[in-house]
Amino acid sequence: MKSKLLIALFTTFGLTGAVFAAPTTYTTDANHTFAQFEYNHLGFSNQTSRFNTVNGTVTLDPAAKKGSADITIDTKSIDTGSTIFNSHIQSEDFLSTTQFPTATFQSNDMIFKGDKPVALKGVLTLKGVSKPVTLKITNFDCKKHPMTGVEYCGANAETKVKRTEFNMGKYAPNVGDDVTIMIAIEAAKKE
Template sequence: MTKTLLATALLAAAGFAQAQSATYSIDPTHTFVTFEAKHFGTSTLRGRFDRKEGTVQFDRAGKSGKAQIAIDMASVSTGVGPLDGHLKSKDFFDAAANPSATFVADKFVFDGDKVTEVAGALTMMGKSNPVTLKASNFNCYQSPMLKREVCGGDFETTIARSQWGMAYGLPGIPDNIRLLIQIEAIKQ
């Protein structure tokens, strides 16, 4: 009888631990992937990608998570049409041959129940490189409109574009690009 109770308790605990993990869908209306680059050492050029989608699996109790986010490279927008066209060309993103970039993360770092860092691989232009996003803000809340939990925050990193084969304009156009990701995801 004691073995049966112990086995039942272990199965219940395992089920409870698994129940803590939840899947969240990226809210495209509250998620933005933006970038910043110095323009020949003068002003800061800013742009964003207007189309993105993905999911996040998140377990606060287990201090773990996974994420997969796809970015439509043809949706790049700087507010300057000719520049957007140049960024889509072979000189930069080569959006015709490489229509999407993906970030797949499998390491979440926590401070209490707050995510402080997300590490994974960014695949762009057929090349994958490790990327770690640092959180400057993270929170979850119960949405009064959706009646579901929403989690998100502000994340950032700096990448060297040459790691993905974007060497156009070097060294006049800097290699280092600052990525800023504002993300909100809705519990499913």
């Protein structure tokens, strides 16, 4: 009788199981999570490079419209397409990977529009400098992975920063100061 009364109350006031759903944490899939960056090179072209090793966690609570992210990028995993240029970008003039082997993005402020996240406000730490940034989420979906059956979430997000603000101003403004950072992430529900 008591349980029927509770069910009736929840139904009457529109309370569903989603209200009681706990936040879910997802761990990045190393084979499908990358960070890319793009900048203008001497006015000739926009160059795109990526980091091959990115890992972390994302926690989602859609019912409460909250979420967080804790992402670490291995700066030594830079992939410009050129071994010589990889070394150049890792030098003290740019990433200084010997002193700063990782970059991080941490956020406890996920912005929702309706049921889907549209942005993450957080702090990017690069070359020992921490700055607030907002990642605009351009694509987002959570569902069962069609091959493994595990619950997955995936997203694409981007932001723009000025490299001079992160002590990487060598050759600016000839090599563009504006850098677009693009993240592609796929993450599996943590058991």
